[in-house]
Amino acid sequence: MTQSLESFKTINLSGICLLAVAIYVVSFIIYRLYFHPLCGIPGPRLAAITSWYETYYDLFKTPSGQYWNKIDELHKEYGPIIRINPDEIQIHDPEFYNQIYAGGSTKRHRYARSVSGNGSPGSMASAVSHDLHRLRRSSLNPFFSRAAVLRLEERIQSRVRILCERLSSFLQRGEIVDMSVAMTSLTLDIITEYSFGESWNLMDNDDLSYNFIKVMRGGFETLQVRKLFNSAIQLVPPSILAWSSLNMKVFLEFKYRCFETCRLIKIAHNDTKANSTTRQTQINLFTEALDRLPEEEIETQRLADEALVLITAGSETTSRALATLIYHVLRNPHILANLRQELDTAIPNANMEVPYLTLEALPYLTATIRESLRVSALVPNRSLLTADEPLQYKQWSLKPGTAFCMNTSKYLLDASIYSNPTMFDPERWLGDTRRTQKLLHHFAPFSKGHRGCIGMNLAYAELYLVSAYIIRRFDMRLYDVIRERDVDTVRDAFIGLPSIESKGVRVEMIRKRN
Numbered sequence: 190m191t192q193s194l195e196s197f198k199t200i201n202l203s204g205i206c207l208l209a210v211a212i213y214v215v216s217f218i219i220y221r222l223y224f225h226p227l228c229g230i231p232g233p234r235l236a237a238i239t240s241w242y243e244t245y246y247d248l249f250k251t252p253s254g255q256y257w258n259k260i261d262e263l264h265k266e267y268g269p270i271i272r273i274n275p276d277e278i279q280i281h282d283p284e285f286y287n288q289i290y291a292g293g294s295t296k297r298h299r300y301a302r303s304v305s306g307n308g309s310p311g312s313m314a315s316a317v318s319h320d321l322h323r324l325r326r327s328s329l330n331p332f333f334s335r336a337a338v339l340r341l342e343e344r345i346q347s348r349v350r351i352l353c354e355r356l357s358s359f360l361q362r363g364e365i366v367d368m369s370v371a372m373t374s375l376t377l378d379i380i381t382e383y384s385f386g387e388s389w390n391l392m393d394n395d396d397l398s399y400n401f402i403k404v405m406r407g408g409f410e411t412l413q414v415r416k417l418f419n420s421a422i423q424l425v426p427p428s429i430l431a432w433s434s435l436n437m438k439v440f441l442e443f444k445y446r447c448f449e450t451c452r453l454i455k456i457a458h459n460d461t462k463a464n465s466t467t468r469q470t471q472i473n474l475f476t477e478a479l480d481r482l483p484e485e486e487i488e489t490q491r492l493a494d495e496a497l498v499l500i501t502a503g504s505e506t507t508s509r510a511l512a513t514l515i516y517h518v519l520r521n522p523h524i525l526a527n528l529r530q531e532l533d534t535a536i537p538n539a540n541m542e543v544p545y546l547t548l549e550a551l552p553y554l555t556a557t558i559r560e561s562l563r564v565s566a567l568v569p570n571r572s573l574l575t576a577d578e579p580l581q582y583k584q585w586s587l588k589p590g591t592a593f594c595m596n597t598s599k600y601l602l603d604a605s606i607y608s609n610p611t612m613f614d615p616e617r618w619l620g621d622t623r624r625t626q627k628l629l630h631h632f633a634p635f636s637k638g639h640r641g642c643i644g645m646n647l648a649y650a651e652l653y654l655v656s657a658y659i660i661r662r663f664d665m666r667l668y669d670v671i672r673e674r675d676v677d678t679v680r681d682a683f684i685g686l687p688s689i690e691s692k693g694v695r696v697e698m699i700r701k702r703n
């Protein structure tokens with residue numbers, strides 16, 4: 190009798206607990222659907238209820254990182270504004286982009302969740318508050334201005350010289366070059382030299398450090414997991430994380446390398462200050478930043494976070510744009526012929542080096558570079574921001590603090606702006622100047638406003654110098670490259686990645702040109 194009373198009590202208690210959980214969950218769902226500040230915004234009900242909707246597309250679908258494509262489908266169903274998550278909205282309207290990614294006197298804060306897994310909480314890109322972002326960015330801005338990049342030109346030219354020597358060796362050995370690896374090798378050598386005063390010299394290896402780059406890219410594969418389980422990951426000791434997966438190990442080693450480099454830069458900087466006879470041989474932006482920032486901002490881990498973002502954002506992006514350009518130019522003989530005609534006139538002798546400013550003035554090369562930045566759709570990441578002021582989009586009023594975004598990659602492929610948007614067509618940028626002006630008004634591969642790309646000028650210099658010299662100097666042929674498999678962005682891993690099966694943009698070097 191006592192026993193059955195006890196079990197009755199236990200069952201009753203579990204029942205009450207279950208009922209309480211059920212009431213909580215139902216009330217929560219009702220709140221999110223009918224009383225939440227974003228409840229009037231169109232979109233799937235499941236996305237309004239839980240962010241597991243996003244997680245399904247970004248983590249559990251194969252391949253991962255698919256929510257940006259799913260959102261695009263949702264726009265077709267629900268219109269230009271959608272609630273993509275319980276607390277987030279996306280607007281797709283070319284006329285509204287400048288209000289989202291605003292500059293000038295407006296303030297734009299980063300929505301914390303959107304950068305939670307990028308592994309660099311101390312970087313400017315992760316700074317939530319507008320003012321902290323401004324402080325961090327102002328210490329680096331002068332190094333990425335157009336004038337600064339023009340001063341840097343000889344360093345870029347010398348790296349491109351090395352790249353061309355390496356390509357010549359591939360030609361002599363009759364080996365296939367993976368241009369996507371070659372370009373990352375180059376861009377990493379440039380950004381590490383510029384940031385730390387000492388390049389990683391990846392191009393020094395005959396194979397352009399193929400294995401290192403392949404492995405390093407594994408770090409990107411961890412993004413979706415880091416984004417979802419960021420808080421839990423912080424609690425796990427690095428040794429266990431490294432053991433959990435090779436990609437995670439690579440990512441942690443990469444972080445450690447940045448930390449060590451920043452630690453040594455700080456030591457060297459302190460020595461220089463203490464002993465005025467010790468001069469640093471090479472100026473680098475981290476040393477310079479040490480003198481520009483308050484004490485709390487030059488803590489080694491914070492600098493290492495900044496370095497990690499600069500190196501990842503400053504290498505794989507430009508590299509993918511270049512590999513995409515090479516693919517499309519070699520795939521389309523008429524584009525190659527037009528480009529060659531222009532380049533052969535501007536660079537009459539293939540071994541000649543011409544100033545970046547000369548190349549920048551070439552219309553067909555410029556059109557080709559724009560097209561490659563456009564179709565490569567390099568940053569599919571949802572760059573979520575919040576504003577201090579209310580935003581009005583059509584009949585929808587967005588309160589201050591609402592997380593909103595527009596997808597930059599989809600903006601570059603918008604059929605209302607570009608006819609046949611996935612077609613690589615430099616001609617669309619040429620001829621009718623009114624049409625070109627309209628296209629330029631909407632052209633935002635580097636995003637815009639306060640949070641737009643800091644490395645835009647550097648990226649352009651690399652794009653012009655590399656593509657001009659390679660196409661002017663070498664005859665090449667694509668080697669088993671399939672656009673859908675090897676070239677196009679199909680996954681979101683902060684930066685856009687091609688398919689997991691991608692074999693790279695492989696090219697046969699045929700001969701040197703005169």
Ligand code: HEM
Nearest residue numbers: 313314502503506507510568572635636640642643644648
């Ligand atoms: C073709 C090349 C590149 C493209 C298309 C590109 C594109 C972008 C875009 C769209 C953003 C905004 C991301 C967001 O709002 O979440 C961004 C941010 C950023 N980019 Fe680039 N980028 C390129 C090259 C570079 C280079 C060479 C660097 C080297 C310094 C760089 C460093 C950064 C950094 C540090 C940020 C964060 C800026 C901030 O938070 O203020 N990028 N980039």
